[in-house]
Each structure stands twice: as C-alpha cells, then as structure tokens.
Amino acid sequence: MFNGRYQPVGGPGGKIMPPTFPIPDREKAAAQREGREPVPYAVERRLIDETLCDTVIVDQVPSQANRVEEALLAARDGGRLDLPIFEMTMKEEGVRLTSLDFPHRYADAYLRDSDVNGERFDRSPVGKALRSTSAIDVRPLYQREPYSLIFGAWDSHRKGRWPKFPRIYSSSMFGIDWSIGDRRAGKVDPVNLTGAIDDKGKAERDWRFLPEGTKAKGGKLSEIGHGHIAPNTVHGGVTVREIRRYGWISLAGLERLRFGDASAEAATAARATLAALALVGDRLAFGRASLWLRSGVT
DSSP states (O other), X not given: OEEEEEOOTTSTTOEEOOOOOOOOHHHHHHHHHHTSOOOOSOEEEXXXXXXXXXXXXXXXXXXXXXXXXXXXXXXXXXXXXXXXOOEEEETTTTEXXXXXXXXXXXXXXXXXXXXXXXXXXXXXXXXXXXXXXBTTBOHHXXXXXXXXXXXXXXXXXXXXXXXXXXXXXEEEEEEESOEEEEEEEEEOOSSOOOEEESSTTOTTSOEEEOOTTOOOSSEEGGGGTOSOEEEEEEEEEEEOSEEEEEEEEOHHHHHHOOBTTOOHHHHHHHHHHHHHHHHHHHHHHHOSSOOOOBTTBO
16 A cells, blocks of 8 residues: 655645536535536545545546656666567657557557567457467566556457456545635736638638627637636635545455466566566656656645
8 A cells, every 4th residue: 555645735724626527417416406607527535544535636546656657668668677568659740659659569569460570460360369368377578568457458349258457556645625616817918919711720820800899700819828818716616624545456456366377486486576576667657756748736
C-alpha cells in the first residue's frame, strides 16, 4: 500500500480543477429538485481514518496508470531502465507509439494493424506468440509485454474468447471535504473588432470588417478569436482540505498468474520481477514531494 498526502497550490483551501464528467440524468433531476447546479465532478463518500468523508476524484486509476507508464518510458528512453518494448513508427507522420502508449496495451488496435517487416503483426512470430497467451501461461506477455499484466488488459476486439488480465497495480487520488467553487469565464478584446467571416469557423479564411451594429451574413469574428466574449458560467473547481493518494500492488493478483510448465522457483522470480517493475514505476511517477496533474492540481 502506498499512501501520500498533498496540498493544492497555495496550501489548504486552494482551488483545484478535478476532471469533469458528463452529468447523469438522475443527478440533473436531483439537483433541479434541490434548487442547485449539478456537479460535473465524480464525488463520493469514503471511510477515511474511520470517519465518513465527502471526497472528489482528483485522478482516476486509468489516469494514474498512464502517468506510471509515461515515467517508465521516460526512464527507458533516458537509459535508466532496460525494458522490453514494442515500438510502432509512422515516419511520414512523425508518430511514435510504444507498449507504454497503446491504450489497450498488448491488445491494442494500433499494434494489431501494424506491420512487422512487411507482415501483419498478428501473423508475425511475435504476434503469434502474444496470441498464444492464456490464463495458464502468461509467459509471452511476461517476456515481451509485462505492462499488460501489471496495469491490466483484455483483447475485446479480436474474434474469439481471450483472457482478461486484471491490474495488479492500482493508484488513485481524491480530495477530502470538498466545496464547490464558482467561476465566470470571458474575454476582453482590446480592439473588439466587428465583422463577418466568409467560411464559418475556419480561422485561415478571409474576413471583412463591418461597422458595429451592421447586419451581415457569415460567421461571427468571435469564432476565429476576435471580439469580446461575454462572461459565462463554467465549472469552477473545488476547494479541499487535502488530497490523498492510495496505491497498492496486489500480491493475491500476482499469485494468480500462471507460467505454464515453468518451475515454481522461476514463477516466483517472475512474480517478484513484476512487483518490482510496478514499484519502480510508482516511485518514478510519484516519488517526489510534489506532482503536476493538470492546471490547478499540483
């Protein structure tokens, strides 16, 4: 178990901007009945130090896993760690994706639709090896794509019934005793040009100046960045007493992994290696005194 306590920028009571989510209809209806604005954040009550507290999600499990993957990739690219990795490049587009970028890890569509020396990935020797992974033998993943075992993966897009690998590492962050904030967003243009654009919404298109109050066909200049924008209500963040991070490595989850006909000693060493990789990733991502998650959340 990893525990961490953080304060918002500016200390206790500082405003933070949690991730926003679509508001369920039931929450909209409840807010309307109670005469309040619905909350666009994920909130819940948790038992904290034996006391029920109102909490707000600051960073979810998938997001935290992505931060660990990003830290591992940076350590590998910087020569600090020697890790197995798949790397897909699209040279003309200047795109590089790796095992630590693929959203679905070993089962990702980018990997499936790539070529290895002119051969479709799934038909290549390494692709066939990954496809042979089963609940009773995870050695192909352990050898070439251990991140799928640590952070979880499931091949849900190929035909057939493929094994699900639940995460053995998890981390999340939440704020305690939150209070909703308020914010009015707008823009003041020092010139406040008025006019119309010929092709609505495209900033590179021509536009023409018109005296204020003149009616004209075409899009508004505000759509390409000119003119005032009147203040309007937007989600205003929250204040919290503190932010906590809880993380864990599941030893029970490690024990469930099977390594085919490998000896018991080899299987134990493999499980210890996966635990060590998860621990290293956690420390690389969260081992500092402060964290940068997004604007207003440090």
